[in-house]
Amino acid sequence: MTPLPRFDLAGEAALVTGASSGIGRHLARLLAAAGARVALAARRLDRLTEAARDIEAEGGRAVAIALDVTRADSIAAAVTAAEEAIGPLSLLVNNAGVSVAKPVLEHSEADWDHVLDTNLKGAWLAAQHFARHLVAQQRPGRIVNIASVLGLRTIAHVPAYCAAKAGLIHLTRVLAMEFARHRILVNALAPGYLETDLNREFLQSDAGRRLAARIPLRRVAQLDDLDGAMLLLASPAGAYITGAVIPVDGGHGVAPI
Ligand code: NDP
Numbered sequence: 001m002t003p004l005p006r007f008d009l010a011g012e013a014a015l016v017t018g019a020s021s022g023i024g025r026h027l028a029r030l031l032a033a034a035g036a037r038v039a040l041a042a043r044r045l046d047r048l049t050e051a052a053r054d055i056e057a058e059g060g061r062a063v064a065i066a067l068d069v070t071r072a073d074s075i076a077a078a079v080t081a082a083e084e085a086i087g088p089l090s091l092l093v094n095n096a097g098v099s100v101a102k103p104v105l106e107h108s109e110a111d112w113d114h115v116l117d118t119n120l121k122g123a124w125l126a127a128q129h130f131a132r133h134l135v136a137q138q139r140p141g142r143i144v145n146i147a148s149v150l151g152l153r154t155i156a157h158v159p160a161y162c163a164a165k166a167g168l169i170h171l172t173r174v175l176a177m178e179f180a181r182h183r184i185l186v187n188a189l190a191p192g193y194l195e196t197d198l199n200r201e202f203l204q205s206d207a208g209r210r211l212a213a214r215i216p217l218r219r220v221a222q223l224d225d226l227d228g229a230m231l232l233l234a235s236p237a238g239a240y241i242t243g244a245v246i247p248v249d250g251g252h253g254v255a256p257i
Contacts, residue, residue, distance in 0.1 A: 006237040010035035013086045015079065015232070017069050017126060018096030020047035022196030023146060026223040027093055027230055032060030034231060039082035039089070041067035042096060061086060069096045069122030075129050088139065091234055092130040094123035094168075095146040099161045099198055112160045119164035120171070127175055131184055140183035144233045145172050147188040149249040165190075169245050176243030185242040187233045192249025194221040216251030225250075 012030045014237035019040035025234035028038045032055045040055075040062060048064035067078040083089055100111040106111045120239045127143050134141045150158060151165030168206040169188055176186040192215065195203045202208045203220060212220050229246045232238045247253045 007231045007235045011037040011088045014091035015039045016093040020044045024095040025051045037086035041065040070117045092143045104159045111194035120167045135182045143186045145188040147190045149192045173243045188245045190247045192252040240248040
């Protein structure tokens with residue numbers, strides 16, 4: 001028995017939101033390396049184009065697509081453009097996300113809306129459109145939502161972010177339940193801290209360094225720490241997994257901190 005071919009993504013086509021930097025850019029590269037054709041989507045087309053070019057230079061197939069996940073019309077246009085370029089989509093990675101770091105008492109209504117609209121409503125709109133599209137054509141598919149350890153536990157000063165990620169985790173379960181009959185699997189990754197544009201300033205601060213020291217594995221994550229769980233959820237190896245939330249957090253979620 002050779003189990004590794006079950007992780008092969010040859011023949012798959014993936015749309016990755018928030019692929020212009022950080023985790024999304026890395027995951028798009030990972031999926032391409034596993035054989036998928038990938039559409040990299042976000043608002044900054046110049047950065048997407050550069051990322052897609054890097055993937056193609058490594059022998060993958062990639063295309064850059066402009067997308068604002070807070071707008072349903074933009075999602076619909078991105079799916080159409082992605083399919084024109086790389087063929088029928090089989091995988092959606094809901095990764096686009098933003099964060100606002102301020103104490104609860106200083107959070108404005110606009111801060112709340114910005115974070116919830118991107119991290120929760122954006123994922124909802126994209127998942128709903130993707131599923132409607134697949135169901136209409138009776139095609140199976142997969143959705144992987146990038147949640148966070150902060151959807152499972154608390155930390156000060158990111159209330160909207162924690163609420164959005166907790167919402168995304170429960171939405172994952174609800175969508176998994178409704179979409180199973182359509183052969184669309186829905187799962188979530190809940191990464192722990194990982195240094196990207198989203199949190200570089202915090203992780204390089206004294207408070208950030210203290211936090212990293214309290215993670216059971218004593219370090220923040222590297223991008224490639226996400227690879228095993230992502231490939232499992234994206235590939236035939238995970239064919240019987242739906243509604244799961246997989247923490248990739250060095251034990252942060254079970255630590256008494
Ligand atoms: P980055 O800031 O590096 O990336 C965020 C991405 O989201 C960018 O590509 C950005 O692209 C995109 N984005 C933001 N708003 C929109 C929008 N309205 N429409 C489309 N794309 C958008 O952060 P990370 O890579 O760290 O974050 C990626 C995901 O991982 C997020 O969901 C985050 O919450 C999650 N996460 C991150 C962790 C970490 O420690 N870094 C830990 C746990 C989860 P553009 O500006 O070009 O639109």
